[in-house]
Amino acid sequence: MKVLVVEDDIEIATYVAKALKEAGHIVDQTHDGKDALFLSTTEKYDVIVLDRMLPNVDGLTILKVLRESKNDTPVLFLSALAEVDQKVVGLRAGADDYLEKPFSVIELQARLEVLNRRSKHTYNNDTLLQIDDLQLDLNSRKVTRSGHTISLQTKEFQLLAYLMENKGQVVTRSMLFEKVWDYYFDPATNVIDVHMSRLRAKIDKGHEKKLLQTARGSGYFIDG
Amino acid sequence: MLKLSITHQTWLLSFALTLVLVVLVTPLVLNDNELDQAPISQISEKISTAFYTGGINNVEREYAELATNVYVGIKDQHGNFVTSNLDKTFSNYLHEMTKAELDHVSGKSSVNFLHHLTNLPDGFTLYVAIWQAPEKQDNPILLAGLFLGSVTIAAVLSLIWGVIIRRRLQSINQLTSQIIRSGDVSLRLPSSSSSKDFNELECNLNSMLNKIETLMEDARSTGDAIAHDLRAPLTRLKGKLETLSSQSDNLDQQLHEAHQEIDHIVTIFNALLRLSILESGKQMIKLSPVAVSTIVQDVVELYEPLADDKKVLMEFTCHDVIVNADKQLLFQAICNVVDNAVKFAPEGSKVSVVVENRQHVHITVADSGAGVTPANINKLTERFFRGDESRTLAGTGLGLSLVKAVITLHQGQLEFADNHPGLIVTITLPKLQ
Numbered sequence: 182m183k184v185l186v187v188e189d190d191i192e193i194a195t196y197v198a199k200a201l202k203e204a205g206h207i208v209d210q211t212h213d214g215k216d217a218l219f220l221s222t223t224e225k226y227d228v229i230v231l232d233r234m235l236p237n238v239d240g241l242t243i244l245k246v247l248r249e250s251k252n253d254t255p256v257l258f259l260s261a262l263a264e265v266d267q268k269v270v271g272l273r274a275g276a277d278d279y280l281e282k283p284f285s286v287i288e289l290q291a292r293l294e295v296l297n298r299r300s301k302h303t304y305n306n307d308t309l310l311q312i313d314d315l316q317l318d319l320n321s322r323k324v325t326r327s328g329h330t331i332s333l334q335t336k337e338f339q340l341l342a343y344l345m346e347n348k349g350q351v352v353t354r355s356m357l358f359e360k361v362w363d364y365y366f367d368p369a370t371n372v373i374d375v376h377m378s379r380l381r382a383k384i385d386k387g388h389e390k391k392l393l394q395t396a397r398g399s400g401y402f403i404d405g
Numbered sequence: 406m407l408k409l410s411i412t413h414q415t416w417l418l419s420f421a422l423t424l425v426l427v428v429l430v431t432p433l434v435l436n437d438n439e440l441d442q443a444p445i446s447q448i449s450e451k452i453s454t455a456f457y458t459g460g461i462n463n464v465e466r467e468y469a470e471l472a473t474n475v476y477v478g479i480k481d482q483h484g485n486f487v488t489s490n491l492d493k494t495f496s497n498y499l500h501e502m503t504k505a506e507l508d509h510v511s512g513k514s515s516v517n518f519l520h521h522l523t524n525l526p527d528g529f530t531l532y533v534a535i536w537q538a539p540e541k542q543d544n545p546i547l548l549a550g551l552f553l554g555s556v557t558i559a560a561v562l563s564l565i566w567g568v569i570i571r572r573r574l575q576s577i578n579q580l581t582s583q584i585i586r587s588g589d590v591s592l593r594l595p596s597s598s599s600s601k602d603f604n605e606l607e608c609n610l611n612s613m614l615n616k617i618e619t620l621m622e623d624a625r626s627t628g629d630a631i632a633h634d635l636r637a638p639l640t641r642l643k644g645k646l647e648t649l650s651s652q653s654d655n656l657d658q659q660l661h662e663a664h665q666e667i668d669h670i671v672t673i674f675n676a677l678l679r680l681s682i683l684e685s686g687k688q689m690i691k692l693s694p695v696a697v698s699t700i701v702q703d704v705v706e707l708y709e710p711l712a713d714d715k716k717v718l719m720e721f722t723c724h725d726v727i728v729n730a731d732k733q734l735l736f737q738a739i740c741n742v743v744d745n746a747v748k749f750a751p752e753g754s755k756v757s758v759v760v761e762n763r764q765h766v767h768i769t770v771a772d773s774g775a776g777v778t779p780a781n782i783n784k785l786t787e788r789f790f791r792g793d794e795s796r797t798l799a800g801t802g803l804g805l806s807l808v809k810a811v812i813t814l815h816q817g818q819l820e821f822a823d824n825h826p827g828l829i830v831t832i833t834l835p836k837l838q
Contacts, residue, residue, distance in 0.1 A: 283671055371711070
């Protein structure tokens with residue numbers, strides 16, 4: 182995918198761009214708000230990483246200009262502002278996702294890929310998700326593996342559905358937490374891990390092939 | 406002794422002084438007051454002329470032109486009034502006065518009544534009296550004297566008062582400048598002053614000093630704690646990186662652990678930053694009606710698997726009640742409390758979470774862990790405070806400080822009690838009216 186990285190700290194912008202390039206993406210980077218406004222309105226990007234504080238034109242203004250000109254390129258907002266409601270401010274202004282500094286590049290990359298996938302509608306429009314012999318029906322909320330019904334609790338079902346919608350894609354703990362619980366903060370302890378290990382026990386236990394994988398230090402993914 | 410304010414003392418003294426001056430000076434002023442003789446003789450002449458030219462009828466015509474404080478009457482040879490503009494009281498008064506008395510006062514004033522007698526033909530006598538209102542009896546010299554006297558006494562009094570106030574202010578100034586010079590905020594003003602104002606000022610200054618001392622103590626201990634709490638993960642991180650550069654096997658594990666250390670440091674920084682934003686009140690929280698039960702249930706569901714893994718039973722009892730809250734912040738606060746409870750609950754015990762709808766909303770989280778010693782119970786919300794039990798467990802030492810800040814922003818209260826054994830944490834929130 183083609184990514185525009187707008188970040189006034191040159192060092193951060195450079196290592197983010199480097200990591201994304203290594204993952205096979207095309208990356209443009211700029212450190213100035215005016216350049217960012219020019220690039221984002223003239224070039225076509227798959228996703229934009231936008232810092233909140235920028236010289237000349239700030240991130241929130243750029244985002245508003247983009248949205249007013251009916252440009253719906255997914256935007257991930259970056260910010261060092263730790264106020265709890267900054268996230269809400271960013272999301273209300275039309276950002277698709279929000280990441281607080283300091284962030285891990287793995288987390289950023291995972292979020293960008295999910296954003297890109299979502300905007301390209303690469304999800305299966307079917308309500309029946311399938312990975313290997315694991316099936317999940319979004320309508321009937323029925324989950325089976327090799328034809329055997331697996332009974333999941335509400336949150337477990339939501340976790341599995343989210344992972345299956347993003348097949349093969351690493352999804353971080355905070356992404357899972359935000360998506361499934363709809364709260365924005367990092368629970369300090371390993372609460373998400375416990376939920377995931379329960380889910381894993383339900384879908385992989387007794388099966389030769391393990392579908393739910395841990396991406397160490399970052400999160401989880403599911404693949405056949 | 407009754408403590409009066411300086412203002413009250415001054416008022417009282419001035420009042421007393423004025424009273425004394427009035428009592429002493431007024432009789433002097435009034436007794437020596439010389440009344441103007443001119444108008445009364447003019448009036449007498451006028452009335453006499455009217456009598457000579459037109460008799461009693463003519464006199465009565467003149468009444469209308471007389472000022473209201475002028476009283477006129479004519480008596481016949483038997484001493485009876487044949488005409489008068491006086492009312493009954495004054496008639497009687499004049500009637501009862503003997504001629505000798507009237508003669509005596511005629512042309513001279515009594516206190517504030519001026520009489521004049523004129524003998525008319527045929528045995529008739531004309532009585533003229535002028536009632537003088539006391540305030541008209543101005544005596545410039547005496548008033549000036551009175552004024553000067555008052556000013557002098559007031560000036561002397563102010564001077565004495567000034568000296569007293571100055572002396573008291575000096576002691577306050579001395580102490581404050583001493584504190585500024587030495588930086589010793591443990592000094593306090595003695596609250597010995599008998600004046601209510603000064604006592605209040607001293608009390609306020611002392612409580613300001615208390616606040617400053619606590620803040621400085623907080624800042625100092627926070628600084629120490631930051632230094633301590635960040636030094637540990639930084640040391641471990643340094644160690645891991647050193648090991649990494651010297652040995653290449655087990656690289657993955659070492660790197661992973663190094664990442665975890667950094668995450669821990671970042672978590673501490675974020676929590677500190679968030680805490681200072683919440684405590685400074687810079688964070689404008691957006692309150693909206695939320696169902697407490699939903700939020701608490703979300704927390705319980707989030708922690709249930711973790712508790713389950715530890716063989717800790719989570720009990721949840723709840724009443725439906727709506728409060729005005731910031732959903733995100735309240736969730737985070739309750740998470741922190743439940744996180745602690747699950748963390749400290751021993752295997753096989755239970756953690757109970759109760760939402761009660763009473764006069765206020767009570768959210769109670771009770772565990773049966775090691776609890777907190779009474780001495781430490783008040784330190785629970787201090788930054789970086791960690792009981793002996795928790796030192797070895799993961800955490801930032803900022804969880805309950807954050808809870809306290811969030812609950813305070815919600816006009817609520819955070820209380821701790823002993824569960825014999827264990828800790829009971831109660832969050833009290835005002836109900837939505």
